[in-house]
Amino acid sequence: MTHVVVIGAGQAGSSLVAKLRNGGFQGKVTLIGEEPVAPYQRPPLSKKYLLGEMDLDRLLLRPESFYSENGIDLHLNETVQSIDVAGQAVVAGGHRINYDELVLTTGSVPRRLPAAIGGLLDSVYVVRDLKDVDSMAPEFAEGKRVLIVGGGYIGLEAAAVAASRGLDVTLVEMADRILQRVAAPETSDYFRTLHSGKGVRILEGVGLDHLTGDKKVSGAKLTDGTELDVDFVIVGVGISPATALAEAAGLDIENGIKTDAQGRTSVPHIWAAGDCASFPYKGARIRLESVPNAIDQAEIVAENIMGADKDYVAKPWFWSDQYDVKLQIAGLNTGYDRVVTREGGGGSVSFWYYQGDQLLAVDAMNAPRDYMIGKRLIESGKSPAPETVADPDTDMKALMKL
Template sequence: MTHVVVIGAGQAGSALVAKLRNSGFDGKVTLIGEEPVPPYQRPPLSKKYLLGEMELERLYLRPESFYSENGIDLHLNETVQSIDTADKAVIAGGHRIDYDELVLTTGSVPRRLPPAIGGLLEGVHVVRDLRDVDTMAPDFVEGRHALIVGGGYIGLEAAAVAASRGLKVTLVEMADRILQRVAAPETSAYFREMHARHGVEIIEGVGLETLVGDTRVTGARLSDGREIDVDFVIVGVGITPATTLAEEAGIEIENGIKTDAQGRTSTPHVWAAGDCASFPYKGGRIRLESVPNAIDQAECVAENIMGAGKDYVAKPWFWSDQYDIKLQIAGLNTGYDSVVTRAGDGDSVSFWYYAGDTLLAVDAMNAPRDYMIGKRLIEGGKSPAPSLIADPETDMKALMKL
């Protein structure tokens, strides 16, 4: 009987074992997770869960009973110490588990501030897992001052939640503008203005020099010399793929665990999916940090373990919720040289990224119709003339017939 062992009980790991069973796999399945709770949704953690609008059980991707009912051996609160690829075994919780096929869905880890500048002080938080959010929740008291370090989507979402709870919020971004790495100036300006309306102070082009405090953070000194008093800090400066286990096992790494188009790593009988995995894409190699990618890639790997021989074709899309704004992103904007604005009503607007005449991506704020049409156009390889996108009289649905 084939035994599939999956290391990492997050979105990808949960999707993979469910897909195996739903596809008729009748071998043994083991899912190993470091946390004491079954796989859960991460996006609501720093929003509805932190705001007290969602209970823990509603975070679960599937009821805990799902795993036993489907013959999935779920190991919770268990750390994998090592992988022996020669003998096809993992050492987890001090005991050996043999495998026939191994899948790494180890996800990613948040970047933290160096200890030398106060990264280990109490009151300095990251946003990644349930424990992180449970630890920071008591700090969200109206009137307190929160410092957000990093102006990417993680930092902006944290700022939105804090401001919504009545906290004073200062966000510091070292780059010239928020979202500089991932979005056009138009999108940056949209969110800068929106946060300003909610009282968030955004400081761009200024870095954090050091945090101040004996055991707990009490303040921060910025690279321009100003000093501010703070009650706690949230660090949102990105994530890195969790590759330590793979590296120690001699599995090839390239911006994550390197896989082929079907999810195989450089080591026989070892696969990878989700945030931790990089894969071929349009003649290059990418790694996507998103829930849709974690699910789709994991399900593709599950099918390939069963012999499908199917290449994973990524359809990148992402989202971010801030206040009453829902940002939906279709495609990847890498290499864009122009941005077309399509205005809507109120806060509704979309920005369309082009490289020459080729449509690459769409940022849609409270514009679900623009997002859906943009996504279909990109996936279909269609690129309407920028003038059509900018024209408010254009029938967007008709663009699909071009």
């Protein structure tokens, strides 16, 4: 009987084992996770869960009973120490588990502050898993002073929650502007204005020099000499693919675990999907950090384990919730040379990224219609003229008939 072992019980791992069973796979399935709880959603952790608007049961991707009812051997609170490639086995919790097919859905790990600048002080947090959010939740009391390091989406979402709770929020971003790595200046300007209007102090072009405190953080010195009194710190300076296990096993690594278009790694009978995996995309190699990618890529790998022989064709899309603004992003803006603004009613706006005449991506703020139409245009390879998109009188739905 074929045995599929999946390492990593997050969105990708849970989606993969469910797809195997839904697809009629009759072999043995084992899902191994380091955390003590069944696979759960991560995006609501730093928002609805932290705010107390969503409990753990609603956070779970599937009831824990789903796994036993579907013949999935779920190993929780268990760390895989190594992969025996030659023997086709993993060593976890001190015992060996043999596999016929192995899938790595190990996800990603947050980048932390170095110990030399105070990264090990108490009340310095990252936002990645349930334990992180549970540990920081008591800090979110009105009037407390929080320093957020990093002006990407993780940092901005944390700032939104803190500000909505009545905290004194300072956010520092070393780059010239927030969201510089992922978005156009127009999107940066939009969110800077949004946060500033909510009382968040945003400092751009300024880094953290070091944190101060005796065991517990109490202050921060910035690279411009500014000194701040703080009660706690949230670090949102990005994530890295969790590749240590794969590297130790000799798998090829290239900005993540390197896979082919179907999810196979460089070692036979080992696959990868989700945040940890890089794959071919339009003549290049990319790695996507998003829930939709984790689900879609994992399901393709499950199908390929069952013999489907399908390439994964990514359809990148992302989202971020900040205050009452829902940002939806379609496509990848890499290589853009022009941004077109489309104003909508009720304060909605969308920014359309072009490279020459080709539409690459759309950032839509409270503009779901623009997002959906932009997403369909990008996926179908259609590029309306920038002037047409910018014209508020344009019937966006008619663009699909181009």
